[in-house]
Amino acid sequence: MERRVLVAVFLSFLVLVLYQRWVGPQPTLDEPVAVEPAVLPSAPNGVTEPAPVVDTPTAAPAPTVLPGAGEVASPAGSDVEAASFEPVVSDSEPRDIIVESEFVRAVFANRGAELVSWQLKQFEDDIGGSVELVPPEVAPGQAWPFSLVVPEDPELTARLDNALFRPSSERLQLTADQATLVFEFEDSSGLRARKEFTFHASLDQPYVVGFTASVTTAAGAQPLTIRWGPALGGVRLGGSRMAMRQLPGAVLYGRAFEDGLLQEDDIYRAQPANLLERQTYEGQLEFVGVDNHYFLAAVLPGMRETRVDYSPVSVVGLDHDLVAFDLTVEPGGDELPVFIGPKDFDLLRAAHPDLVRAIDFGFLSIIVVPLHQTLRWIYGFVGNYGWSIILLTVLINVLIFPLRHKSVVSMRKMQELQPEMKAIQARYANLKATDPAKQKMNQEVMELYRKHGANPASGCLPMLATMPILFAFFRLLSAAIELRGAPFIFWITDLSLSDPLYVTPIIMGASMVFQQRLQPSGADPTQQKIMMLMPVVFTFMFLAAPSGLVIYWLTSNTIGIGQQLLTNRIAGPPRPHSVRSPAERLVKKIAEGGTEDSEPAGDGDAAKTPPKKKPRHGKGSRRGRSKGSQ
Template sequence: MTAPSSPGTPSMEKRVLQAVLLSLAVLLVYQSFFAPRRQPQQQAATPATPAGPAATQPPGPAAAPVAATTTGSTTALPASVAAAGGARIVVESDEVRAEFSTRGAVLLSWTLKRYPGAHGHALDLLPVATDVNALPAFSLTTSDETVSNTLAGANFTPSAQTLDLRGTGGRTLRFDYEDPSGLHATKVFTFERDKQAFLVGFSAQVLRNGQPQNFTIHSGPGIGDIERAQPSGGMMFGSYYQAPDAITYAEKIQRVAAAKLAEQRVFDGSLRYAGVDDHYFLGAALLDRQSHVEYSTHAMQSAAGPRTLVAYALSFPQAPTEVKFYLGPKDFDQLQRSDQQLVRTINFGWFAWLVVPLLRALKWVNGFVGNYGWSIIVLTILINIAIFPLRHKSVVSMRKMQNIQPRVKAIQERYANLKATDPAKQKMNTELMELYKTAGVNPASGCVPMLLTMPVLFAFYALLSVAIELRGAPFMLWIQDLSQHDPLYITPVIMGATMLWQQWITPAAGMDPAQQRVMMIMPLMFTFFFLWAPSGLVIYWLFSNLLTIGQQYLTNRIVGAPGKPAKA
């Protein structure tokens, strides 16, 4: 790092402080205004597009013969109509309770037992969308509209009335339908146990007069926690429902927000997976084959207000033997066990390479502590212990820079009238470097150690913003959900007070009074940003501030309190 070249150049410690605060401000502003995956509630009013078969988007080239036929139908039955009148078939495991209807052999409910909904009951990942004109999950359509409508209203014969996956019995549910016209259809669902409980294999066959018919598989109206507010993309605007994103992965992951699907709704190619995700949950087909995916959006009214659902339809050049679907939480370990690349659906941001080890560390700590709030505090302490030497070295270096600051300014003032291109200006840098050498100060040693700690802070920020482990996780007293903001706004206010305290004791040599007042405003801005941040994130920031303050006092005790700067 080169020496300052003019009297107006800020001191080293001032630049470090400004760089840290500016980096955090940029991060918060980016999250508030430019985060790519989170959409405000107003977008939920997007007009509904016709479901699956009724979509008017022209088909892509890869699956044109199939897609062209599946977009021809305009009489798709709503989910409520297609599901009415059929018997309910229940499939239950330790993690999931699923309900199928014999009418259409479709999935009506996929309840995640360990994840609470808005009112404390287990979350049904498939919204009850009676006012949405979309086919239910695992509906089939073909090139023949009559066959499609027949399949939607047909009463299939199930292989069992219930299927309990908690024992050692079978894990396959089969539905059959046949009518006098020569139409025969079969749907087979294969369920995984234990560590892959959110995977279901789906295979189907449609025969007409003994001839196989190609078909399109429909996802249903969508997935998501529509009754419960999620952390927003911008903490300035509070918590609101996050409309799901369409998500595909071929060579890299691609997300399209619900509001952008009008611009691109069709994806063709050799896709690894495709589906829909929201902040915490995912519904996706594991493809790894040539596929044609067509998305559609559907507006609906829920008890919590207007919502936008995203559905998709899958078609293939030839009917597949089996397609696996993941319907569950965006839990890193669950996703990794299901498909290695599914972990990319968790948007950890730029520091994903560091977030994953931190996530594993947080879960490891929680295995001993049993409370994610305290686990965050314990991990924060461990992280601050690990970076203590870097922070200590940075503070010591800034202290030395503080002591020689008047002499630095004196040298700069002697050359103030010279232009930057004047060869004599080089003498100033030579004198400054000689001063640094005499005083035993390295200009870079003040900022480099602190900058090395920034990836850890940003990675922990990203982790606590998206980790499903915090969803519904209580801490203590009034904080009963670490993924939601503090309902009493107590912890953000205390956090702001610690930032003021930290700012007050931070060396500020080289700053004029106006600059110091500006820097003191920063804690107020951060307090406002964090009012609606997930409380788990606020707890982390609060205790990190307290530990930094403690380290500042400890450093003062080790190297002595700041003295008067040496005279020029």
């Protein structure tokens, strides 16, 4: 039984690793596009500005069209611009408006009043700059975040995207609790459009923006949808291969109709490769958005009845699709909170309690969430996530020490019983596997275990207890943004990435070998071979694992070695049970009146069988013979 359990545990771990490596979300290769991407000029401070609209329609990439949502802005020089009306309230020329706080540097283009840059100043990208959440690959003519779509009027949508909105301020530096930026546009046809953004500078909601929009024409207020342009930037695909890097995808939570079926309150996720040409959810939605491995952009309708359409979007220069969504809103309705920032547990909860569901901890979330909270609590004292992982590992091993100690004691009993077990197996060695007498051998072995209080499966209990924690740690280190770029000591500068020098995985493998040498040896040769192979397999797998996970496993092995040495010192050396050889048992049985053909019995049975009494040849017998002779 112990062998089967070990094999099952080993194969389960191997399947998990291989699934994360090869079956997890992977980039979808698109067919090469003949259109050359537009080169976007750089503005001061490294902010990317949208390329100016040119007069030739073929100079800009073709606009992205989301099915059922109406066309996006047409390139300049199109028939829509030629037929445009005289502006009444407008800006004189295209320009950018910068909003900056301690946490964010946002750039809005007055053309369309759309977001063209959202940089997180507290997070670095792969080249040392601030993380950019508006994909820089978005080209002119494609949808940008906070675009407005009039579903029944593509021409009006194009006019809004090309309109030069007049901003209420040229630059906002957030120092107070909040500040407001308003964009307005009006032309001679009676079209009036207004977008209002409210920014917060508070520490608990630095990534929340309040958004309202309205569009009216001579016919009255127009129905609107907010479009979030293609997904998010800030995805880091390099580093650890074992740590699954989630590509941009759709995420929403609420009670929604999906393809006409009412679902219960639940979280919905979809990668671009799994999305239909257009996927619609409608109902009471708590939040809708797009996310990637570490970041999230989500609008919070607050369980209002609404509808959202998700669509995959191909972007020139990327080898995988992005995701855009159109969210239906009430014209001139209440302010919609929009979260654009990191998947930090506290920040998400401050924005909305249900927003923490956007963090995908997988099926082990019941273990991952307490681990996450405990790790953050320890970090509050030590200020280093590497040492926090070590202290948390010590705490976990202290809690499971009784189980580990019981396992060692049971394995020691199993080692002491090896001579008797081998003797039982030797007596039945010549029997076929189908022989009914084999069942009796199993019964004798189980009776031996019961008599001495040994459990053959107890040796696996610590491994079975720690495996879910190992998987949970793996998921935690892959998903927790706190560990993104978190340094430990010396050469380990990012706990979410693999050890660049492979030092810790090799030491971890050596610790597994040393720990196995301290443990009582098992009787099953197959089990021993598996146990000898596991350090090699784990070492190779952990070469690509997040260094934080390797530190956890290495610390756990070190503590296990200490506990094993302590147990061995307390219990002393094993005392194997002595067993007579078959020849000795045969001589004893013949002496007791048995025969060579009698059924073999164990030493315990022989001890319990009383010897047959020998015939008495006392004085009475001699007297009888003397009397008869006389």
